[in-house]
Each structure stands twice: as structure tokens, then as C-alpha cells.
Amino acid sequence: MVRKPVVGTISKGGYLQGNVSGRLSSMGAQEAPGQEKVVLKKKITLLRGVSIIIGTIIGAGIFISPKGVLQNTGSVGMSLTVWSVCGVLSLFGALSYAELGTSIKKSGGHYTYILEVFGPLLAFVRVWVELLIIRPAATAVISLAFGRYILEPFFIQCEIPELAIKLITAVGITVVMVLNSMSVSWSARIQIFLTFCKLTAILIIIVPGVIQLIKGETEHFKDAFSGRDASLMGLPLAFYYGMYAYAGWFYLNFVTEEVDNPEKTIPLAICISMVIVTIGYVLTNVAYFTTISAEELLLSNAVAVTFAERLLGNFSLAVPIFVALSCFGSMNGGVFAVSRLFYVASREGHLPEILSMIHVRKHTPLPAVIVLHPLTMIMLFSGDLYSLLNFLSFARWLFIGLAVAGLIYLRYKRPDMHRPFKVPLFIPALFSFTCLFMVALSLYSDPFSTGIGFVITLTGVPAYYLFIIWDKKPKWFRRITDQVTRTLQIILEVVPEDSHKF
Numbered sequence: 001m002v003r004k005p006v007v008g009t010i011s012k013g014g015y016l017q018g019n020v021s022g023r024l025s026s027m028g029a030q031e032a033p034g035q036e037k038v039v040l041k042k043k044i045t046l047l048r049g050v051s052i053i054i055g056t057i058i059g060a061g062i063f064i065s066p067k068g069v070l071q072n073t074g075s076v077g078m079s080l081t082v083w084s085v086c087g088v089l090s091l092f093g094a095l096s097y098a099e100l101g102t103s104i105k106k107s108g109g110h111y112t113y114i115l116e117v118f119g120p121l122l123a124f125v126r127v128w129v130e131l132l133i134i135r136p137a138a139t140a141v142i143s144l145a146f147g148r149y150i151l152e153p154f155f156i157q158c159e160i161p162e163l164a165i166k167l168i169t170a171v172g173i174t175v176v177m178v179l180n181s182m183s184v185s186w187s188a189r190i191q192i193f194l195t196f197c198k199l200t201a202i203l204i205i206i207v208p209g210v211i212q213l214i215k216g217e218t219e220h221f222k223d224a225f226s227g228r229d230a231s232l233m234g235l236p237l238a239f240y241y242g243m244y245a246y247a248g249w250f251y252l253n254f255v256t257e258e259v260d261n262p263e264k265t266i267p268l269a270i271c272i273s274m275v276i277v278t279i280g281y282v283l284t285n286v287a288y289f290t291t292i293s294a295e296e297l298l299l300s301n302a303v304a305v306t307f308a309e310r311l312l313g314n315f316s317l318a319v320p321i322f323v324a325l326s327c328f329g330s331m332n333g334g335v336f337a338v339s340r341l342f343y344v345a346s347r348e349g350h351l352p353e354i355l356s357m358i359h360v361r362k363h364t365p366l367p368a369v370i371v372l373h374p375l376t377m378i379m380l381f382s383g384d385l386y387s388l389l390n391f392l393s394f395a396r397w398l399f400i401g402l403a404v405a406g407l408i409y410l411r412y413k414r415p416d417m418h419r420p421f422k423v424p425l426f427i428p429a430l431f432s433f434t435c436l437f438m439v440a441l442s443l444y445s446d447p448f449s450t451g452i453g454f455v456i457t458l459t460g461v462p463a464y465y466l467f468i469i470w471d472k473k474p475k476w477f478r479r480i481t482d483q484v485t486r487t488l489q490i491i492l493e494v495v496p497e498d499s500h501k502f
Contacts (some may be wrong), residue, residue, distance in 0.1 A: 039497055040343075041184070041363055044259040049252050049269030050276075051195040053094075056333035057248035057277050058198045060145040062284055063205075063304035063323045067297055068241030072234040076294050077224030079238070081459035083285055086242030087278030089434055094249040094274050096428040097403045098267040101253040102421045103410070105262060108344035109254040109337070110403045116349065117406030124468060125460030126399050127345040133456060134395065135337035135338050139331060143169045143380065152320035166380060173376055176331045180339060180369045182362055184258070187336055194329030201322035202280045205304060208311045209287020220289045236441050244393070245281065245436065248330070249274060250400065256335035263420040307309040335372060343368040347497070350468060354485050357494035366492050394442040394450050395457050401435025404428045 038212030044052070070079040106112045111130075115123035151160050180187050252259070252269055269339075275468050288303055291310050300306045304323065333427035343365040346355035359366045407428045410417060442450045489495065 008327050040258050044185050049265055049475040051192040052252050052333050053273035055195040055329040056251045059142050059330040060327050061245045069238045072238035074287055075225050080237045082242050083282050090246035090249055091274040092427045092431040094270040095423045096407050097250050097253050098270045098421050099423050101256050101266045102263045103419050107255050107340045110399050113403040113406050120358050124350045124464045129457050136379045138380040139376045142327050142330045143173050146172050146324050149320040150324035153317050166385045172292050176335050177373045180335050181366050191332055197325040205287045210291045212290035217290045220293050240438050251337035254340045267421045271501050315470035339368040354488050359494050394439050397435045398439045401432045405418045405432040
């Protein structure tokens with residue numbers, strides 16, 4: 001069958017608009033003249049919102065190595081206190097984002113709020129670092145955990161080959177990208193299923209732990225606050241590890257425009273999710289200490305597996321599978337949310353315009369989803385990802401702190417702004433102070449890594465002036481850019497938002 005050429009008008013920016021009937025109708029698209037607009041639809045319900053938040057917060061950390069908190073607190077009691085306080089602080093941050101998300105009803109999360117308050121330069125730097133380094137590296141790291149734990153039951157007696165881990169990881173990343181490209185509904189449904197898997201995995205640990213407590217196994221809780229005293233540097237670092245474990249509460253704000261009834265759904269989803277995660281995290285740590293001593297926990301590389309082997313016998317083989325599913329849920333939720341950040345940044349003119357286009361039938365931001373795939377693959381098969389994340393972990397807390405501080409600024413600068421959900425000012429004040437304190441701490445405790453991260457972040461400034469501000473680019477460069485955009489539109493079958501499908 002000979003395909004008809006794609007017909008349409010060329011916009012000012014060089015992309016196709018309007019009639020794309022030739023190719024699309026030949027592929028089975030329904031022709032509904034002038035009826036259906038190509039937009040991202042409001043398909044995120046309360047349940048899906050809860051699953052996005054819980055599904056991205058709970059990754060592999062709580063199952064594998066919660067020892068960072070214990071190592072820096074010095075006692076069981078103090079570590080449990082830190083887990084609880086970090087849950088409350090994260091709730092404060094999430095509530096601040098609930099106010100921002102219901103006042104500024106745009107997708108994009110940190111990027112959108114920084115753009116609104118501090119202007120385009122800082123917002124561009126945020127999305128620049130996110131696209132080039134942070135998100136591909138973070139996706140690769142959580143995906144590697146998925147690959148390792150999905151293969152664990154097949155390599156019980158021997159070490160898992162690194163190549164096998166990377167290959168199965170590459171397959172997992174590709175599946176997530178395809179899923180998010182094909183359907184918002186199916187991506188959300190699978191996220192709900194994976195969230196239930198995560199909560200099941202936590203219950204598999206909590207229930208035996210509670211049974212142990214009922215049996216009187218409280219030996220490791222005696223003199224819970226005795227032990228090595230936390231140092232002046234240790235306690236802040238413990239909070240750093242704890243806050244990192246709770247990171248992910250902000251992802252629903254990345255998809256605000258797709259949330260059904262955001263004024264009610266966003267605050268409610270955030271409160272439900274953070275209560276569940278905080279209780280789950282604290283009880284999981286309590287369960288560990290019913291069976292594993294503080295010294296043994298510090299020696300274990302996978303605490304949940306050690307716990308399961310002692311209490312669950314042969315059923316312990318199920319734990320790595322649940323950890324793998326938990327990681328897959330974090331991968332799926334992260335890609336779903338962050339692709340909207342790139343979509344919004346493109347819409348604002350801060351990324352190539354192809355990233356703000358939507359598939360004509362699937363109604364997904366296809367280019368914004370798949371742009372992560374090659375970058376993540378490069379990260380996966382390149383150097384030390386963990387060092388890279390250490391370089392840039394301070395950037396996350398810096399920009400989150402700035403976004404929440406922006407809430408305080410907006411209260412005074414725009415007092416008449418419509419705020420369906422409003423938090424007491426001490427909540428954003430305390431949380432933004434905590435974020436900026438962690439940034440200062442990282443500068444003090446690891447100046448080399450943080451310095452490299454700072455330099456990488458600063459590369460966004462010349463990039464902003466080169467790609468965004470400089471408008472006298474050569475004609476040949478503009479022609480090539482326009483041609484590439486049109487070609488990608490034809491290949492991917494995408495059009496700008498609000499274009500009609502004929």
C-alpha cells in the first residue's frame with residue numbers, strides 16, 4: 001500500500017498543523033471532522049494520583065539499605081525518630097506543593113513554580129540539568145536495581161553477571177518508555193497495580209515483625225537510645241538519607257493539567273500518600289529491628305532479604321521479585337511525571353518544540369517520553385552513576401527549596417491570588433529552610449562532588465543565552481531545525497496541542 005503524503009499547514013515555528021489525514025486515516029484513525037482536539041486529557045483520578053506518589057516514593061531503598069540513617073544516628077531509637085521526623089518534613093513539603101499546585105494549575109512541578117516566581121533563567125537551568133543528567137542517571141540507577149532483583153531468584157548459588165543485569169535493565173527501561181508512549185490510562189492502571197505490589201511487599205515485612213513483637217521479641221529495643229552518640233555532622237546526614245528515601249511526593253504536581261478536579265484531588269492524594277508512606281516506613285524499620293540487631297543491619301547489603309531469610313523460609317524468594325516490581329513502579333511513575341516537565345518546558349520555549357507535541361490518536365506526549373530513552377541508555381552503559389547522582393543531588397534540594405520559598409514570596413507579592421488550598425506559613429518556611437540547610441551541608445561535607453555538581457548546573461546559564469536568548473541564529477541552522485521537526489512529526493505522528501484531528 002502506498003502511503004499518502006502528510007498534508008498540512010506549516011506554522012510559524014516550522015511544524016505541521018491541521019490536516020494530517022492522509023497518513024493517519026490510512027492507518028485506521030477515525031475521521032471526526034473538526035471534533036476532537038489533540039490535548040492531554042484529565043485521566044488522573046484520586047486513586048491514580050495516590051498510586052503515582054506512593055509508587056514513585058517507595059523504590060528499592062527501604063528494602064535494600066536503610067542503614068544510612070542508622071549509621072549516622074548511632075542508635076535504634078534515634079534512627080526511628082529520624083524516620084518519623086523526615087516523614088513529617090516531607091509531608092510539609094508536599095502540603096506546600098499542594099498549595100502551589102492548586103494555585104498555579106499548570107503541569108511541570110518545580111520548573112513551573114520557579115518560572116512563575118524567579119523567571120525563565122533559573123527555570124531553564126532547572127530543566128537543563130534535569131534533562132541532560134539528573135533524570136537519565138536517576139532512571140538508570142533505579143532500573144539497575146530492578147534488573148538485579150528480577151534476576152536474583154535465577155542466580156541463587158552464584159553472582160549475577162553484570163552484563164545480564166544491564167541487558168534486562170535495558171529491556172525494562174524500554175518497556176516503561178513504550179508503555180508511557182502508548183496510553184495514559186494503561187500506564188496509570190499498571191502504576192496502581194505496582195503500588196499495591198509495593199504495599200504488599202511492605203506488609204510482608206511488617207506483619208511478621210508485628211508477630212515478633214507480640215511474641216515478646218523486643219531485645220533490640222532495650223535501651224533504644226543508648227549506643228554511639230550521633231555526631232554534629234552525623235545527625236544532619238541522617239536526615240539527608242531519610243529525606244532522600246521520602247523523595248517523590250512532588251511528582252503529582254508534574255501532571256497537574258491531567259488531574260481530574262485538581263483543587264480537591266491534589267491535596268487529598270498528597271495527604272493520603274504521605275500518611276501511608278510514613279507509617280509504612282517507620283513500621284518496616286521497627287519490623288527489621290525485631291529480628292536483626294543494629295550491628296547486623298549495618299553489615300547487610302539487602303536488609304529485607306536478610307529479614308525474609310530468617311523469618312519466611314522458602315517464601316523469602318518472593319521478596320526480590322517484590323523489590324523488582326517496586327523498582328519498576330518507580331521507573332514508570334518517574335517517566336510518566338518527568339515527561340510532562342519536558343513537555344511544559346518545550347511549550348514555554350525552553351526545549352525543542354517537538355517535545356511539546358502530542359500523538360494524534362494516543363493523546364500522549366510521545367516525544368517528551370522517548371527523549372529520555374537514548375540518554376538513559378548512555379548512562380546505563382557508561383561510568384559510575386552513583387557518583388554522578390552525588391554530584392547533582394544537591395541541585396534537587398536547592399530547586400525544591402527555592403520553589404517552596406516561592407510560595408512565601410507569592411503570599412506577599414500576590415495576596416489576592418486564588419488559593420483553594422492554603423497552608424500555615426510556618427510549614428513552607430520550615431521546609432524550605434530544611435532544603436537549603438541540606439544544600440549547605442552537602443557543600444560542607446563533600447565540597448568536591450558538590451562543586452562538580454555546581455559547575456554542571458552553571459553550564460545551564462551560557463546554554464540559556466545561546467539557545468534561548470540569542471535570536472540571530474543563521475538561516476541554515478533554522479532551516480535544518482525546521483526540517484528535523486517536520487520529519488520527526490511525520491515519523492512520530494504528533495501535532496501541537498489543541499490542533500484538530502481531521
